[in-house]
Amino acid sequence: MSVLERLTARLTAVLPPDAVVTDPVRLRTYECDGLTVHRATPGVVVLPETTEQVAAVVRLCREHGVPFVARGSGTGLSGGALPRADGVLVVTSRMRRIVEIDIPGRRAVVEPGVTNLAITEAVRDQGYYYAPDPSSQQICSIGGNVAENSGGAHCLKYGFTVNHVLAAEIVTPDGDVVELSAGDPGYDLLGAFVGSEGTLGIATKITVRLSRAPEAVTTLLAAFTGIEAGGRAVSAIIAAGVVPAAIEMMDALAIEAAEAAVRCGYPAGAGAVLVVELDGPRAEVEHQFAAVERICRDSGAFEIRTAASAEERAAIWKGRKSAFAAVGRISPAYIVQDGVVPRTALPRVLAGIDRLQEEYGIRVANVFHAGDGNLHPLVLFDDAVPGERERAEIVSGRILDLCVEHGGSITGEHGVGVDKARYMPRMFTEDDLGTMQLLRCAFDPEGLANPGKVFPTPRLCGEAPGVRTGVHPLVEAGLAEQF
Amino acid sequence: MHGEGTPDPLDPSAVTSHPGPDAGDTPGARSALEPSGAGDALAATGVTVREAGDGDEVAGVRPRWVALPESAEEIAAVLRACAAHDLAAVATGGRTKLHWAAPPERCDVLVDLGRMNRVLEHTPGDLVVRVQAGVTAEALASALAAENQELALDVPVPGTTVGGLLATGIAGPRGFRHGTARDLLIGITVVLADGTIARSGGKVVKNVAGYDLGKLFTGSYGTLGIIADATFRLRPLPAARAWVTASVGRPVTETATPYAYEGQTLDTTSTDVAAALRAMVPAITESPLEPSAVEVDWPDVDGPCWVAVLVEGSAAAERAKALSALMGGTAEVSEQPPPWWGRLPEPDDTLLELRVGASSLLHLLPALRDAAHASGAHPVIRGSLAAGILHIGLRGTPGEVAGFVGLVRDDAEGTYDGRVVVLCAPVEAARRLDRWGRVGALPLMRRVKERFDPGRRLSPGRFVGGI
């Protein structure tokens, strides 16, 4: 019997009858996440229903020295949930209870498999919502959001997952159940856990902040002849002291794709469109709206549309929200890139992307969260053209180089996963990465939690130093202090 | 702020070694240091090092040397010398809160970041600033104000540095709307106990590459490493600010200047302050008026309290007016904050921090009064009703203080899943106190400390569980 077979037998004993998947056909449905270029059939898949079951699985993995990978809804775009053929995939799809909703306390406690949107749906009637809104919010799980520190179009004003998670119950790679809370004294382990991509343990219960729905929301679409003018408008809006809920930009190619796919009806002849959303107290939004409209005109917008109703707003967002999928209409295949640059470097970086397009004969459609400099270049290619995929991959990688050269980041929201681990040394020194690994070693000395992700090279943690000299047992227990 | 290169203000004559590549091993510099291997090693770093004096004590523990590094590399050189000679080091910035947390088990070198006081990079168009850890909050604020921007953290005491602010991780009034230091920090450079210089995050607001060590170091009280520089996201200064202040538990007729209470005898014919707040505060926070902060000042639990609400933005005046309608007959709108705004309560030699869910806090208020009566201690309460964070200054004997802490903790931890931390206390009182109370993930925290500082040389014993 192989280790995995022995482990599987033990897993069957601690989990409900249908919660251990070994059927090869079913296993294959878990072979990749939203980034389909990386695939592996998991050794075994488990579908636990409770924290205790997750803990039992992790303890067994540890006992057998077998790696495990957590998976939520599998919408990740960096191969973070890529399974291990020699390991266990722990899927949270059966942990979908909303445990508690506390409106006066403005918090909700949910299991990790609950979808992002389900939280908002549960509290919307009472005038609240869960702020982080990744475009995948209908399907992606809150556990995945925590692991990726996901953002959304509105994170410009409201921040990311990490700013809205108040506590998390986690199963550590040792199989212990630990509560990490933002309000606890001591190190901010919650803050460090969020965004750790499943490498520090599995979140089994998450307490999120609920936000009051804004009194007023206004959405504006401004069409420009080119991306430079749109970029000028973005800078001017920020300089004017306005913090919109969202500022999104699309270039001509992205608009063309969206038009082909969903007939979003954006102004004809637009070389770039900006979607600006303002929200907050009505009086505030009115003031800001006037300022934004003026700035867009001054920056050369040739058409401005505004939406006040939910339907009109949806119409404006339709093109932007469909942009990724829409690119399928103008190209057989594409790579979704995710990089960040300081906002002031946007014009230079976009010019750099133009040069890459020319140099490699590859088209790039640009869609971005312009307010915070988060680019999502869509690098188009056709597998029928020999060498085009390879050239697209080079362009995609060189875009990340451009981001790093301009002081930016190799990922703003999709994470490092397996896909970008090799790019980490472009952004961080060996010492930087080694220091991050100290945290990893504290949580997971044996390296069993989602190994091979985030870091380019695994680190041997060595013995935990462990020897504490000169501390009195009472001090240890937190009962006294030494002077 | 210490000027670049100026001698330490405490005792310039005590400077025994001078910075610069060739000054480190002049005979004069060496002989003034204790002629041990450790002193030689420190001198050989080339970093300014002087012998410690009375003003250099860390919670009663006197270090032997004070090092005044001017760069991350110099911090690293000092910490490598400490590692080689097993010296314990404590970092300090403005020294306003050096007595907070437990005294260190040992302290040989005080690493004073006062000379690392430069704003390294500020690109207004990016709303980002990178500063050395020794920059004071005021210096930073005035540099940013010149570009009509701010770091949305409340500037507390004069002299507070960015490093100290991060290391203590305290939340001010506007944390409710804008988040606290952890939320605004986007990149950090730290120096570990072995001299490793490491960076995480970056200078873009959106970035998920690698672990966020900034979170780990925020609130770590110098026990994991020394913060050398930090990068923050900024925001434009709001077009206007307005405060609405009202008294609670006081007859309306007495409210000509409701918050100018200092030096006055307080009205004790108050009604039930806690009940009144339970009605008023949710009305404020549930309103769509989006206050940036809702603060309370309750100087005597048997008397009235004052509530002040901040609104920011171009329509601040209109919103403030609408808010005042929710705050009773004593409400007044002002463009200036009340004098107690954003300040820790006095006395501050015994200071507690209570954190609990905002709705639970309103239910916990009577327990604070009961605990005061039962223990005999006199709490002065101030803090954020909206965020659920109160700072409590305590007057009383060590026994009364311990009694109060115990009672409040029972209620806060037991009933409401809150936490009570003793931020600082005089030695006598501290002996009787568990400073940190319940700490959920202590074993994991120990493991983190063991990995980052296996030799226990950085602020040993100062933090939770004797970390």
Ligand SMILES: Cc1cc2nc3c(=O)[nH]c(=O)nc-3n(C[C@H](O)[C@H](O)[C@H](O)COP(=O)(O)OP(=O)(O)OC[C@H]3O[C@@H](n4cnc5c(N)ncnc54)[C@H](O)[C@@H]3O)c2cc1C
């Ligand atoms: C069309 C589309 C649009 C998208 N838009 C956005 C966007 O706007 N913003 C954005 O940020 N992202 C976006 N994403 C990316 C993706 O949706 C997010 O990263 C999301 O958070 C992943 O959630 P998931 O449940 O699908 O996680 P998975 O893909 O299943 O897993 C992602 C990572 O989380 C780990 N993980 C999962 N559950 C847990 C758990 N309980 N405990 C610990 N680790 C766990 C996995 O190991 C893996 O490393 C988009 C994806 C798609 C396909």
Ligand SMILES: Cc1cc2nc3c(=O)[nH]c(=O)nc-3n(C[C@H](O)[C@H](O)[C@H](O)COP(=O)(O)OP(=O)(O)OC[C@H]3O[C@@H](n4cnc5c(N)ncnc54)[C@H](O)[C@@H]3O)c2cc1C
């Ligand atoms: C609303 C509000 C009001 C406040 N009001 C007051 C007040 O009225 N009076 C008052 O005294 N304080 C007040 N504070 C607290 C004060 O702002 C912080 O404690 C302060 O930031 C400490 O800064 P410092 O530079 O003086 O640090 P220090 O006192 O020098 O050090 C404090 C701690 O941080 C560690 N440390 C310092 N620098 C570093 C570094 N670079 N790397 C690692 N560790 C480091 C030290 O070892 C020590 O443990 C208030 C805070 C808030 C939020």
